[in-house]
Amino acid sequence: MTVLLTLRQLSVALQQKPILSDVNLTLAEGDILGLVGPSGCGKTTLLNTIAGFVEQHKGSISIAPDMVIDANNLIAPEQRNIGMIFQDYALFPHLSVYKNIAFGLNHIDKAEQATRIDTLLSLLKLTDYSERYPHQLSGGQQQRVAIARALAPQPKLLLLDEPFSNIDARLRNELMLELRSLLKKLGITAIFVTHNKDEVFSFADKIAVMHQGRVLQSGTPIDVFHQPSSWLVADFLQIGSWLPVIEGNDECFTAIGNIVKDTIADQRKDNEQQYLLLKPQHIALMPEGEVNVNIEYVRITEHGFHYLLSSLTDDKRLSFEQLSFYSHHVFAQGEKIAIEILPHNYQLFSK
Amino acid sequence: MSSGNKNKRWKFLSWLIALALITPVLVMLFSGIGSSTELFSHLWQTVLPTYISNTIQLAILVVTFSILFGVPAAAIISQTNVMGKKYLRWLLMLPLAMPAYLVAYLYTDLFDYAGPVQRFLRASFDWHSPLDYWFFDIRTLLGAAIMIALVLFPYVYMLVRTAFECQDQHLIRASRSLGYSLTQSFMKVSLPLARPAIAVSASLVLMETLADFATVQYFAVNTLTTAIYDTWLEYGDLSTANAIASILMLLILFTVIAEQRARAGQRHQSNRLNNQIKEKKLSVAQHFFAAGFCWLLVIAGFILPFLLLIMMALDYATLEQLNELLSSGFNSLQVAFYVASITTFIALLLSLFKRLHYSKWRDHPLQISGFGYAIPGTVLAMAMLATLGPIDHWLNGVAKLLDITAPGLILSGSIFAIILALVVRFAAIANGTITSGVEQIPASLDLAPASLGVTLNKSIPKVHLPLLKSSIFVAWLLVFVEAMKELPAVLLLRPFNFETLSTQIYQLISDERLEQGAIGALLIVLFGLIPVVYLNKKESSV
Amino acid sequence: MLKKSLLSKVLFVCFLVPSALIQAAEVNVYSYRQPFLVKPLFDVFTQETGIKVNVVFAKKGMAERLAREGEHSPADILLTTDISRLVELHDNNLLQTVQSEILEQAVPEKFQSKDNTWYALTMRVRNIYSSKRLGNIALNYEDLADPKYKARVCTRSGKHPYNVALVSSMIAEHGEEKTLTWLENLKENLARKPQGSDRGQVQAIHQNLCDLSLGNSYYFGKMLNDEKQKVWANEVNINFPNQANRGAHVNISGVAMAKYAPNSKNALALMEFLVSEKAQQMYAETNMEYPVREGVAVSALVSSWGQFKADELSLETIAKHRKSAIKLLDKAKFDL
Structure with a gap:
């Protein structure tokens, strides 16, 4: 596994305001990295910094084999050999599909250009549209043109800024799979930005979660999903619900039962309110038990019924409002039921 | 919009106004049909071909110069970090306030054989007669073209700069990620994308050029406008004059259509102001050239002529002149005020009609009413007499039948004719400004008041008008200034004892005595500055 | 409301202005x-x-x-x-x-x-102004077309009524054909395209752009009374043409x-x-x-220019040839 991209202590400030601080990341050749985070966290800026549209003022970007970019050696975007696909695709409206794709190929001879474009056109099922103009295409077709245009100069690295946000939900999954298999087939290294966690989980090999200009955690989606490094990561990725916890000597108390302390992963800060990260699969119905939650809200999903539960406890420190719970049992809104926490590797966090 | 207002009075009024504004044009075209072929063929065999070729050359030269001045200026201001950008940005609009004939006169004074420049050259190089050295002759077709372009290029600058600034910056980024430098991206992407804006502004410049009368006359460049004048006034043949005017209008129509064809299917202008433009950082030499270029335009198009005027005014101004200017100044203000108010009102009526009315042809009144912009003032004045004259005669006939005092020429012989002519001519300016304002009102706001039980009659003053406030003001100002500057139509249609600043200055210029009207000229320019400054202020507050 | 007040303004404009004109x-x-x-x-x-x-x-x-x-x-x-x-x-x-x-x-x-x-x-006499550089000379209108003045003559537009009337008098004297030749030769002698006013031509002589120009008599007096234009007028002599034959065009x-x-x-x-x-x-x-x-x-200044002989051609004849004169000017492409 060769490393293609390394970011070291990358910092960016715009108008004296820090946008990125001390970002460290590595990306292996052929991997697809998903950058997630709430809006305004700096993920698009990070993408633009890598592409060269935003100037870094500290740290370095290394692109294998020998390009090192730092504040003293800012390489112009056009010399970085990095492809980019924009949220709005940014197709040139005055050029046909064919000429859009040919735009980045002016350095190579016409014959080679033609073969390359034809290959891309057929790969992306655009052959019939090559003479059309962007405004004559559907959203999905436009995106494919944007992909073809970005891939045509065979960039070392492909950057995608929220590539699926303008596509309606039904088409999105299909396109995501299509694009992923294409990138894999061509062995292209890519970074894409999204605020949708589902996109990351289905599209990326690696994930990096950002918050306020920092990378909170990076790794494979499975690792991050199983071992979120902080409350923010878990919360943004909506890995589970938060259950307030009071620590005892051997046990911890919650509004729906106690948990043994030994198996708790240590992510907490002392002297702050602790929360148990509780995934739906670790909650079970307790048909005989004493009722401890109220059904606040019912939703029907493909995984069965999804309930949001609120606690019935009088202890303010333990009460909660929205606990996600899936079940095949039918309950009515306002019904009171009993649930319990299944034993697992408990993870406690503080905000 | 499927629903919409069905008010019949509104529909009737809109169509009535549109037809009223197009009538003079139609009258002129029809009276051109019966022209004398004998005179026409005489003109055709002698001078007309030269007039036509002069007209076309002038148009091409002015448009070319305006683009050569305006597009680089727009590019420099919008795409680079040029020194003094903050000031140059609005200084470059100032030449709009200068009437071309004024600039022409001032520069001729400056660069003529007897002017200070050549005097200085002769003194320093010991030359004695024109044969001793070569100096460019400003009173030529080329000179006229440069003079006109110097005051018209801001149209190109403004529209193209806005186009650059509203371009989707992702396109530039896309181009750069595909291997093009900032400069290459500008050439390959920004510039082609600005083509519609360039075309629109070029057609504006073209129409203003063809409408020009005083500059070409002062420079003895005979164009079709001259031919129209000659034929009408020297040969006394109105219908042949109308025929020639129709040729001129066809020329204009042709370019307008060609321009619209050229950008059909190229509608891709986004309207948001983009503040993430990546400015090109200039080297010292580039700063020097770019800033120098812009400053040269500002100085040549505004500062220098303005200073010359001030110097003249200081040298020659007397209290007596000021007194005389007071009445013509008041007349100018009066005419400009009425014209601006009426055009703005019509533009509001028609553009809201287009937006809100149910009727099938609702966008036609707006289009029709804007057509007069393509008609030079001279032609329009003739058309106005041809249209209003018969109406006046009819009115007097009716008065006679009813045995009441004949009202006289209440339409063609009063400032009504001037106002109507200018309304016809400048309706398009107000229409354009207000329509773009209307387009920025979200469509949902048309329906929202209805959903709250408020009728359209009440929602227009409560919702649309407040939202259009600044468009209304801008439209009013732009027309006001144009009406202040307008010359040929006013010249021909003045009633008794009625002079405006522009007619007075024109007369002084044609007697080589501008000095005595310098204060008046300054007034016109100062009034012209108001909207430029206002527009700039508004823009910077956005 | 807006509509009404505007309408009333329009009506005001229509009726107030003309009625002001029908006073006693x-x-x-x-x-x-x-x-x-x-x-x-x-x-x-x-x-x-x-x-x-x-x-x-x-x-x-x-x-x-x-x-x-x-x-x-x-x-x-x-x-x-x-x-x-x-x-x-x-x-x-x-x-x-x-x-x-x-x-x-x-x-x-x-x-x-x-x-x-x-x-x-x-x-008013249509005079020929000549530069003082030429000294005192007797001139006929016909001389303006003399090749020896090549590129030394200035005039305002040929279509100006004053020039049209002069051309008409030439037609009356010489006939259309000869007048056309005269116009064509005169055009050859022009230092620049016809432009400006009669005063502007004197200015051009002052600038040494030309030596001769056409101009009405009273402009000379007016210019001498104007602070700026006095300088120009001082450079020229005013000549009454054709004194030896038919007289100056009036x-x-x-x-x-x-x-x-x-x-x-x-x-x-x-x-x-x-x-x-x-x-x-x-x-x-x-x-x-x-x-x-x-x-x-006449004023003292005007009388100082001396007596002159006027062309006795009737005014009606001059007017009669007007249209032909304009056509000849077109034919000679005089102003182009």
């Missing part, structure tokens, strides 16, 4: 003459009679406007700067006959129309009454005033023109 003691003048030339005369007239004079001035288009307005025209008096206009107005039946002993006696026979429709007020400024003059009484008063000794003297003194009324002396 006044007279309406359509003038080809510049306001500053005639205003002093009108001021005296108003002072003497109490009749207000309304003027609309234009260098061009007055006659056309009058024709369009027809019987409802507010115009009473027409002031022209050249004979052709008067005859044209007459031929288009836009003038009315005036019966006035005063006019008949004041204006010599040759300076009024046979049917008493128009009267000349002043005479044009007139004149007055006529509009056919449908609503204030014909006042109009007549104004006409009679304009030929009065007082008014004629003002023409002579302030406008530096030659008064038509016999016995009124």
Whole structure:
């Protein structure tokens, strides 16, 4: 596994305001990295910094084999050999599909250009549209043109800024799979930005979660999903619900039962309110038990019924409002039921 | 919009106004049909071909110069970090306030054989007669073209700069990620994308050029406008004059259509102001050239002529002149005020009609009413007499039948004719400004008041008008200034004892005595500055 | 509300302005003459009679406007700067006959129309101005086409009425063919395209752009009285052409009454005033023109230019050749 991209202590400030601080990341050749985070966290800026549209003022970007970019050696975007696909695709409206794709190929001879474009056109099922103009295409077709245009100069690295946000939900999954298999087939290294966690989980090999200009955690989606490094990561990725916890000597108390302390992963800060990260699969119905939650809200999903539960406890420190719970049992809104926490590797966090 | 207002009075009024504004044009075209072929063929065999070729050359030269001045200026201001950008940005609009004939006169004074420049050259190089050295002759077709372009290029600058600034910056980024430098991206992407804006502004410049009368006359460049004048006034043949005017209008129509064809299917202008433009950082030499270029335009198009005027005014101004200017100044203000108010009102009526009315042809009144912009003032004045004259005669006939005092020429012989002519001519300016304002009102706001039980009659003053406030003001100002500057139509249609600043200055210029009207000229320019400054202020507050 | 107030403004404009014109003691003048030339005369007239004079001035288009307005025209008096206009107005039946002993006696026979429709007020000579560099020389109009003055002649537009009348007189003298040749040769001699005013040509001589120019007599006096233009005028001599043969071409400024003059009484008063000794003297003194009324002396300055012989060609003949003159100017492409 060769490393293609390394970011070291990358910092960016715009108008004296820090946008990125001390970002460290590595990306292996052929991997697809998903950058997630709430809006305004700096993920698009990070993408633009890598592409060269935003100037870094500290740290370095290394692109294998020998390009090192730092504040003293800012390489112009056009010399970085990095492809980019924009949220709005940014197709040139005055050029046909064919000429859009040919735009980045002016350095190579016409014959080679033609073969390359034809290959891309057929790969992306655009052959019939090559003479059309962007405004004559559907959203999905436009995106494919944007992909073809970005891939045509065979960039070392492909950057995608929220590539699926303008596509309606039904088409999105299909396109995501299509694009992923294409990138894999061509062995292209890519970074894409999204605020949708589902996109990351289905599209990326690696994930990096950002918050306020920092990378909170990076790794494979499975690792991050199983071992979120902080409350923010878990919360943004909506890995589970938060259950307030009071620590005892051997046990911890919650509004729906106690948990043994030994198996708790240590992510907490002392002297702050602790929360148990509780995934739906670790909650079970307790048909005989004493009722401890109220059904606040019912939703029907493909995984069965999804309930949001609120606690019935009088202890303010333990009460909660929205606990996600899936079940095949039918309950009515306002019904009171009993649930319990299944034993697992408990993870406690503080905000 | 499927629903919409069905008010019949509104529909009737809109169509009535549109037809009223197009009538003079139609009258002129029809009276051109019966022209004398004998005179026409005489003109055709002698001078007309030269007039036509002069007209076309002038148009091409002015448009070319305006683009050569305006597009680089727009590019420099919008795409680079040029020194003094903050000031140059609005200084470059100032030449709009200068009437071309004024600039022409001032520069001729400056660069003529007897002017200070050549005097200085002769003194320093010991030359004695024109044969001793070569100096460019400003009173030529080329000179006229440069003079006109110097005051018209801001149209190109403004529209193209806005186009650059509203371009989707992702396109530039896309181009750069595909291997093009900032400069290459500008050439390959920004510039082609600005083509519609360039075309629109070029057609504006073209129409203003063809409408020009005083500059070409002062420079003895005979164009079709001259031919129209000659034929009408020297040969006394109105219908042949109308025929020639129709040729001129066809020329204009042709370019307008060609321009619209050229950008059909190229509608891709986004309207948001983009503040993430990546400015090109200039080297010292580039700063020097770019800033120098812009400053040269500002100085040549505004500062220098303005200073010359001030110097003249200081040298020659007397209290007596000021007194005389007071009445013509008041007349100018009066005419400009009425014209601006009426055009703005019509533009509001028609553009809201287009937006809100149910009727099938609702966008036609707006289009029709804007057509007069393509008609030079001279032609329009003739058309106005041809249209209003018969109406006046009819009115007097009716008065006679009813045995009441004949009202006289209440339409063609009063400032009504001037106002109507200018309304016809400048309706398009107000229409354009207000329509773009209307387009920025979200469509949902048309329906929202209805959903709250408020009728359209009440929602227009409560919702649309407040939202259009600044468009209304801008439209009013732009027309006001144009009406202040307008010359040929006013010249021909003045009633008794009625002079405006522009007619007075024109007369002084044609007697080589501008000095005595310098204060008046300054007034016109100062009034012209108001909207430029206002527009700039508004823009910077956005 | 907005609509109503605007409408009322429009109505205000329509009715207030013309009604102001139909007041009692006044007279309406359509003038080809510049306001500053005639205003002093009108001021005296108003002072003497109490009749207000309304003027609309234009260098061009007055006659056309009058024709369009027809019987409802507010115009009473027409002031022209050249004979052709008067005859044209007459031929288009836009003038009315005036019966006035005063006019008949004041204006010599040759300076009024046979049917008493128009009267000349002043005479002006079409002079040739020559640079003092050339010294004192005798010149004919024909000399302007002499190759020895190649690129040394300046003039205003050939289509200007003053030049058109001169060309008409050339046609009367030489016939169309020869006149065309004269025009073509004259064009060859021009230092620059015809442009500007008569004064501008003197300025051009002062600038050494040319040596000869055409210009009316009174401009010389006017320029000598102007601070800036005095410098130009001092560089030239004023010549009365063709003194050895037919005499210098003379044009007139004149007055006529509009056919449908609503204030014909006042109009007549104004006409009679304009030929009065007082008014004629003002023409002579302030406008530096030659008064038509016999016995009124020219100004001291004008008389210092000396006596001259005028072309005796009738004014009607000059007017008759006007259209041919314009066509010849087109044919020679004189202004192009």
